[in-house]
Amino acid sequence: MGDSRYAYDENAQVWPYFVLSILIVITIPLFYSYIANFFAGSQRAKEDDKDYIKKKFDNYKTPIDKNLKKFESGAKKSKVFSRKFFVLCVLIVLISAVVQYAVSTSGGGFSSGGFDPFEILDISSSATEKEIKSHYRKLSLKFHPDKISRDTSEADKKELESRFVLINKAYKALTDEVTRANYEKYGHPDGPQQVTHGIALPKWFVEGQYSWILTLFYAASFVLLLPISVSLWWNNVKSYTKAGIHVDTAANFVSKLMNNNPAEVVKINTILKWISESKEFQLLYPNDSAENFYFLIQDYINRNFLEINSKDLDKTLRIVSMVPILIDGLIEIAATFRSNDIVSKAIETNKCIIQAVNPTVSKKYHHFLQLPYVELDKIDKKIECYTLEKFFNLADFEQKNFLNIQDDNKFQEIIEIGKKFPIIKLISAEFKVPGEKIVTPSSHAHLVLKILIKSPAQKGQIILNKESLIEEETLESLKNPFKIVSEQPPIPPTNAPFFPIKNRQHNGWYCSLILQRDNKLSDLPARITNLSFQNLNKDNKQFLNDGNLIVGTFKLQLQATTPPTIGEYHFRCNLKSLDYFGNDLDFPIKMKVEDPATLETQKTIFSDDEDEDEEENEDDSDFEQEQDTEESDFTDINTDTEDEG
Amino acid sequence: MDKEDSFNSESEFDYEKSYDETFNQTFFNSTSDEQTKPQFIRISIYTPIIYFSVLIAILISFSIFYRRRKFNKLTRTKSIFPENLSKELYIQLKNSQPKPNEKVLKAALIRRGSEAFKRMFKIKESEVYINTLYQKGAIGDECFESFGIDQKLNELEFKEIAIEAETIKKGWGQVFFQVCQEVTFNEALRRRLNVLDNRKEDLLTEWGIAGDIAEEKILKQKNGKKQ
Numbered sequence: 080m081g082d083s084r085y086a087y088d089e090n091a092q093v094w095p096y097f098v099l100s101i102l103i104v105i106t107i108p109l110f111y112s113y114i115a116n117f118f119a120g121s122q123r124a125k126e127d128d129k130d131y132i133k134k135k136f137d138n139y140k141t142p143i144d145k146n147l148k149k150f151e152s153g154a155k156k157s158k159v160f161s162r163k164f165f166v167l168c169v170l171i172v173l174i175s176a177v178v179q180y181a182v183s184t185s186g187g188g189f190s191s192g193g194f195d196p197f198e199i200l201d202i203s204s205s206a207t208e209k210e211i212k213s214h215y216r217k218l219s220l221k222f223h224p225d226k227i228s229r230d231t232s233e234a235d236k237k238e239l240e241s242r243f244v245l246i247n248k249a250y251k252a253l254t255d256e257v258t259r260a261n262y263e264k265y266g267h268p269d270g271p272q273q274v275t276h277g278i279a280l281p282k283w284f285v286e287g288q289y290s291w292i293l294t295l296f297y298a299a300s301f302v303l304l305l306p307i308s309v310s311l312w313w314n315n316v317k318s319y320t321k322a323g324i325h326v327d328t329a330a331n332f333v334s335k336l337m338n339n340n341p342a343e344v345v346k347i348n349t350i351l352k353w354i355s356e357s358k359e360f361q362l363l364y365p366n367d368s369a370e371n372f373y374f375l376i377q378d379y380i381n382r383n384f385l386e387i388n389s390k391d392l393d394k395t396l397r398i399v400s401m402v403p404i405l406i407d408g409l410i411e412i413a414a415t416f417r418s419n420d421i422v423s424k425a426i427e428t429n430k431c432i433i434q435a436v437n438p439t440v441s442k443k444y445h446h447f448l449q450l451p452y453v454e455l456d457k458i459d460k461k462i463e464c465y466t467l468e469k470f471f472n473l474a475d476f477e478q479k480n481f482l483n484i485q486d487d488n489k490f491q492e493i494i495e496i497g498k499k500f501p502i503i504k505l506i507s508a509e510f511k512v513p514g515e516k517i518v519t520p521s522s523h524a525h526l527v528l529k530i531l532i533k534s535p536a537q538k539g540q541i542i543l544n545k546e547s548l549i550e551e552e553t554l555e556s557l558k559n560p561f562k563i564v565s566e567q568p569p570i571p572p573t574n575a576p577f578f579p580i581k582n583r584q585h586n587g588w589y590c591s592l593i594l595q596r597d598n599k600l601s602d603l604p605a606r607i608t609n610l611s612f613q614n615l616n617k618d619n620k621q622f623l624n625d626g627n628l629i630v631g632t633f634k635l636q637l638q639a640t641t642p643p644t645i646g647e648y649h650f651r652c653n654l655k656s657l658d659y660f661g662n663d664l665d666f667p668i669k670m671k672v673e674d675p676a677t678l679e680t681q682k683t684i685f686s687d688d689e690d691e692d693e694e695e696n697e698d699d700s701d702f703e704q705e706q707d708t709e710e711s712d713f714t715d716i717n718t719d720t721e722d723e724g
Numbered sequence: 725m726d727k728e729d730s731f732n733s734e735s736e737f738d739y740e741k742s743y744d745e746t747f748n749q750t751f752f753n754s755t756s757d758e759q760t761k762p763q764f765i766r767i768s769i770y771t772p773i774i775y776f777s778v779l780i781a782i783l784i785s786f787s788i789f790y791r792r793r794k795f796n797k798l799t800r801t802k803s804i805f806p807e808n809l810s811k812e813l814y815i816q817l818k819n820s821q822p823k824p825n826e827k828v829l830k831a832a833l834i835r836r837g838s839e840a841f842k843r844m845f846k847i848k849e850s851e852v853y854i855n856t857l858y859q860k861g862a863i864g865d866e867c868f869e870s871f872g873i874d875q876k877l878n879e880l881e882f883k884e885i886a887i888e889a890e891t892i893k894k895g896w897g898q899v900f901f902q903v904c905q906e907v908t909f910n911e912a913l914r915r916r917l918n919v920l921d922n923r924k925e926d927l928l929t930e931w932g933i934a935g936d937i938a939e940e941k942i943l944k945q946k947n948g949k950k951q
Contacts, residue, residue: 317864326864333857333867334804337850342919344926411862416853442932 095181097279099174106170113163139451139492141576142384146392150400150579196249196262208254215250222246324408327358332412336421345420347439350428351376354405360398372398380437382577396579402432403585403657410589410604417599419591419653426589426655433658435577446661447482449500450493451576457483466661467500467535496574497535499615503588503664504531506630507548508652510670512641513560514552517673521643525560526592526635526652526668534615537622548630564634567609573658588654588662590635595649595667607633607654645672801870803877805843810835811881814888826892833888837904838911840881845908847875 141147197203202214222243224236231239248269252262265271278285284293320329335353339345355373364372375395378387387395406429413421431437438445440455443465447453462481464470470478484490506529512522529548550556550563573586591604610631614622622628642648648670656662814832817824850871858868889900 320863321861326866329863330802330804330867330870333854333863333871334802337804337846338806340915340919342916342923344923344930346926346930408862411860412857415857415860415862416850439930439932445932 094279094281095177099177099181102170102174102177106167106174109163109167109170113167139576142382143392143396143577146389146396147577147579149393150396151581196252199245199249200253211250211253215246218246219243320408322408322411323404325358325362328356328405329408329412331356331358332409336413336416336418339418339421341420345424347424347428347431347437348377350406350409350421350425351380353409354402354428357401357405359401359405363397364394375399376402376432377437379577380431380435381440382435399432400579403429406432407585414591414600414603417601419593419598419600422589422591422600422604423653423655426657429657430660433573433575433578434660435575436660438660449574449660450482450497452484452489452493453482459483467497468502468538470497471536472538499574500535501532501612501615501659501662502535503654503656503662504533505529505654505664505666506531506543508666508668510637510641510668511560511634513557515675517675518641518670519675520645520672521640524637524641524670526590526637528590528633528635528652528654530610530631530633530654531628532610532612532614532631533622534617537614537617537619539619539623541623541628543628543630550632561634561636563632565609567631568611569608570610571612575658586658588656590633591653591655592635592637592668593651593653595651601650602635602638605635606657641670641672645674647671798873801866801873804867804871804874805846808836808839808881810839830892833885833892834900834904834907837885837889837900838907840878840885841905841908842911843874843878844882847871847878851875 197206200211200214200218202210206214222239224240224243248258251258253259261269280293283289318326320326322329332353352369352373355376356369357372360367360369360372375387375391375398378384379395379399384392406425410422410425413425427438434445434449436445436448441448442460444455444458444460446466447458447470448455459481462473462477464473464481470481473481478494479485479490482490482493484493508526508528510518510524511527512518512524515522518524527550531543556562570587572581587610588607589604590607592601593599594601610633611629613629617628650668650670652664652666652668654664810832814829814836817829817832854863854868854871857863886897886901889896
C-alpha cells in the first residue's frame with residue numbers, strides 16, 4: 080500500500096494554477112458570449128444597410144428627435160460597455176496577474192512522476208512481446224554505457240546512463256513477472272511510490288494565524304452568498320413568465336379576460352388601459368399611477384409632444400418601448416382563451432404604438448400618418464383617399480394638395496418611402512395534408528398561404544408563373560413542410576420614426592384562423608417572420624412584365640387534427656401586421672374534408688376577395704364573401720383597387 | 725493464582741506493546757519518532773443537550789416563520805374576480821336592524837346565488853385555459869393558485885347559500901338553485917341585449933367615423949330646414 084499524505088502548497092507552486100483555472104472557467108464563456116453578442120449586433124447592422132429602405136428616415140426629424148436620440152444612445156451604451164464588459168476586464172487583469180505570479184515563482188517546473196514503459200521504449204501499447212524484445216535490443220544497443228563514444232561529456236554520459244536504466248526498467252516492467260505485477264499494481268516497476276495529495280493552499284492560510292480568513296470566506300460563500308444568489312435568481316425566474324412579462328401583469332391580464340363581458344366592444348383604449356396597469360411600469364416609476372401611464376401612452380399615440388415636458392417625454396418613451404412586449408404577453412394569454420376580439424385588438428394596439436398613430440382620432444387617415452412630414456391637421460379632408468394605393472392613383476399635384484406639402488424635396492421623400500411600403504396580397508390559400516391530395520379526416524393538416532408583397536405604386540394586372548406556385552412534394556418537403564417558409568429571408572425592420580427602439584426584430588404579421596361558427600380562434604396565432612420584400616424594388620414596368628415576381632409562402636400548422644366526419648368546415652383567416660396600418664388580410668376559407676377512398680382532386684378553396692381594412696370586414700358578412708371556385712385559376716390577380724371609396 | 729496473575733499482566737503488557745508498535749508501523753511510518761498518546765477531551769453532559777436544543781429551536785422557529793409567511797401570502801392573494809357585491813348586500817341586509825321583509829331577503833339571496841352560478845360558469849369555462857397557460861409558463865404560480873382558491877371558495881359559497889336557503893324556508897333548497905340558474909341565464913341575455921346600442925356608438929368612435937356621421941346629420945338637418 081502506498082503512503083499517502085496531504086501536503087500544503089508551501090512553495091506557492093499549485094495555487095496560482097488553481098486560481099487560474101477557476102478564472103479561466105469563468106472568463107472563456109463570458110468572453111465568448113460577449114464577442115458573439117457584439118458580432119451579432121454588427122451583423123444585424125450590416126444587413127440593415129442592405130435593407131430596402133436604407134435609412135431614408137435620416138432626413139426626417141420627428142418632433143421628439145432629441146429624446147429619441149437620447150433613448151437610443153442610452154440603449155447602445157449599455158450594449159457595448161455593459162457590466163459584462165467591465166467584469167471581463169477585471170477578470171482578464173486578474174488572470175494576467177496570476178500568470179505573472181506563477182511564472183515568477185515556479186522555477187524549475189514539475190518533474191513528472193508518471194512512468195509509462197511504452198513511451199520509454201517508444202512502442203505502441205498494443206505491441207506484442209516479440210516486438211517489445213526487438214525494440215528493446217535496438218535501444219539497448221544505442222544507449223548501452225559501453226557503446227557510448229568517449230568524446231561525450233560527463234553530463235551527457237550520466238544522462239545516457241540514466242536513460243539506459245529507465246529503458247531496462249521499462250523492458251522489465253513488460254516482460255519480468257514481478258516487476259510487471261508491481262507496475263500493474265502501483266504504476267511503477269519499483270513498487271509503491273509515495274503519493275501526495277496537494278492542497279492548493281499555503282499552510283499559513285489553513286493552519287496559521289490567518290486561518291480565520293479562510294473560515295470567513297467559506298462561511299460567507301456557503302452560508303450567505305450561495306443561498307442569497309440562488310434565491311435571488313429563483314425569485315427572478317418565478318416573477319417573470321416565459322414571454323418575459325411580470326407574473327402580476329399576466330395575472331391582471333387573466334383576470335381581465337375572465338371578467339371580460341363578451342357583449343361589449345374591446346377598444347384600443349381598453350387594451351391600453353389594461354397595459355398601463357402593468358407591474359413593469361410600477362417597478363420603474365413607483366410614484367406614478369396606472370392612470371398616469373395611460374395618459375402618457377395616449378399622448379404618445381396622439382403625438383401631443385408639445386404639451387409634455389422633456390423629462391416626461393423620456394419617461395413616455397421608456398414606457399412605450401416596453402409596450403410591445405406586454406402586448407405580446409397579452410396576445411399569448413388571449414389566444415389561449417381563444418378570444419379573437421382581444422387578440423386582433425391587441426395587434427391593432429401594437430400598430431398604434433409602433434407608428435404613434437391613434438386611428439380613433441385620425442378619422443381613417445391614419446395610413447398616411449405612417450409617412451414622414453404628414454400631419455393630420457394639414458391633410459385635405461375633402462379628397463376621399465384613405466389608402467396608399469388610392470393615393471398613388473392620384474396625379475402629382477393632387478397628391479401634393481392632399482397632403483398639403485409644397486416642398487419638393489420633402490414630397491419626393493414621402494413618395495420614395497410610400498413606394499417601399501409593403502402591401503400584402505393573397506394569391507391562394509388552402510389546407511394541406513402532407514402526402515395527400517385532399518384533406519383527409521382526422522389528419523394533421525396545415526394551412527398554406529401564397530402571398531405577394533407589392534408596393535402601393537405598382538398597379539395593373541400581373542401574370543404569375545403558374546408553375547412557380549405549385550410546390551412539388553419531395554421526400555424532403557414531406558419530412559419538413561415548413562422548410563420552404565424558413566428559407567425565405569427574414570422580414571426587414573419596420574419603418575417607425577417615432578418608436579424608440581430601432582431595428583426591432585419582432586415584426587411581421589400574425590396569422591390567425593378563426594372558426595366562423597363562434598368567432599373564436601381555432602388555433603394559436605402564428606407570426607410570419609420570413610418573407611421576401613424584393614418585389615418592392617421593381618418599378619411598375621418590371622412589375623407587370625417580369626415573370627420573376629417573388630411569391631412568398633406561409634404555413635400555419637393546425638394544432639388539432641382535422642374533423643373526423645366528412646363535410647365542409649368554414650373558417651376565417653386573418654393576417655394582421657404588427658407594425659403597419661393598411662397591411663392586413665381577412666378572408667374566408669373552407670376546409671373540405673373528404674373521404675380518401677374517393678380520390679378526387681379538388682382544390683380546397685380560393686378567394687380573391689381582399690380587404691385592406693379590417694373595419695370593412697367587420698361590416699360585411701363573411702359568408703357572403705365566400706366563393707366556391709372549384710377550378711380556381713389563380714394566375715392573374717387584380718391589383719387595382721378601384722373598389723375603394 | 726500468583727503465577728497466573730503475573731502471566732496475565734505480562735501477556736497484557738506484551739499485547740499493548742506489540743499493538744502500539746504495529747499501530748505506529750502502519751499508520752505513522754513517516755513520523756515514527758513522534759510519541760503519540762491518545763488525547764481525551766472532557767465534554768460536559770450539557771454540550772449535546774444544548775446542541776440539540778438549539779437545533780430543534782431553530783427548526784421550530786423556521787417552521788413557524790414559514791407557515792406564518794405562507795398564511796400571510798394566502799390572505800394577500802388577489803381574487804381573479806372583482807368584489808362579490810351581491811354577497812355583501814345579502815349579509816348586510818340579514819344583519820340590519822330592524823329586520824327587512826322576508827321577500828327582500830329572499831331576493832337578495834337569489835341574487836347571491838345567481839352571482840355564484842355566473843362565477844361557476846366562468847371558472848368551468850376557463851379551467852382548461854388556465855391549465856394550459858400554466859403548463860406553458862405564461863402565468864405565474866400565484867395566479868394559478870389564486871384560481872384554485874377561487875374555485876374552492878365558490879364551492880363553499882354554494883354550500884353556504886344552500887344552508888341560508890334552508891334557514892329561510894325549509895325545503896326551498898332544491899327549487900332555489902334552479903331559480904338562481906334561470907336568473908343567471910336571463911341576466912346574461914339581458915346584458916347582451918342592453919349593450920347593443922352602446923355597441924354601435926363604440927364601434928363608430930373606434931373606427932374614427934363617429935364625428936363624420938354626426939356632421940352629416942347636422943348637414944342634413946340644415947339642408948332640410950333650408951328646403
